[in-house]
Amino acid sequence: MVVKSLLIVVSYHHKNTEKIASVFARVLEAQIRTPKQIHPEELQEYDLIGFGSGIYDAKHHTDMLDLANRLPQVTNKKAFIFSTSSHMGDDQVTKDHSILKEKLQSKGYVIVDEFSCKGFNTNSFLRHFGGMNKGRPNAEDLEHAEEFATNLVQKG
Secondary structure (H helix, E strand, C coil), X not given: CCCCEEEEEECCCCCHHHHHHHHHHHHHCCEEECHHHCCHHHHHHCCEEEEEEEXXXXXXXXXXXXXXXXXXXXXXXXXXXXXXXXXXXXXXXXXXXXXXXXXXXXXXXXXXXXXXXXXXXXXXXXHHHCCECCCCCCHHHHHHHHHHHHHHHHHC
């Protein structure tokens, strides 16, 4: 069975999240769109939807959160959440993803999995020191993204 997938992505500083989304798109044969290119009703056409952005102040980009607020109620629609950020650790990722996850779940989305990796960050004072996580996501991160997407396909 072919799973019709869509990726909704906000990625603009260094295109970190877009790099991850491109790997997902190839494996899932999915389109990539921004929240501003989405009409919430059209999400009904998809079997699996990925929601991803960089992490800003411990949450997904405001465009993504605004889209989540506008989504209509659905029943058991499969989704996954992904991000790139300067910090890592399972606890931090769980916290960073929590606002978007709660919004999606309140609309009836079932979060089947989550993915995060480090991304190059030059926000605020970090730009004065050459940034943080230069070169990330790297080849290993992209390989992990491919494995993640392959597992999503296998789960159906």
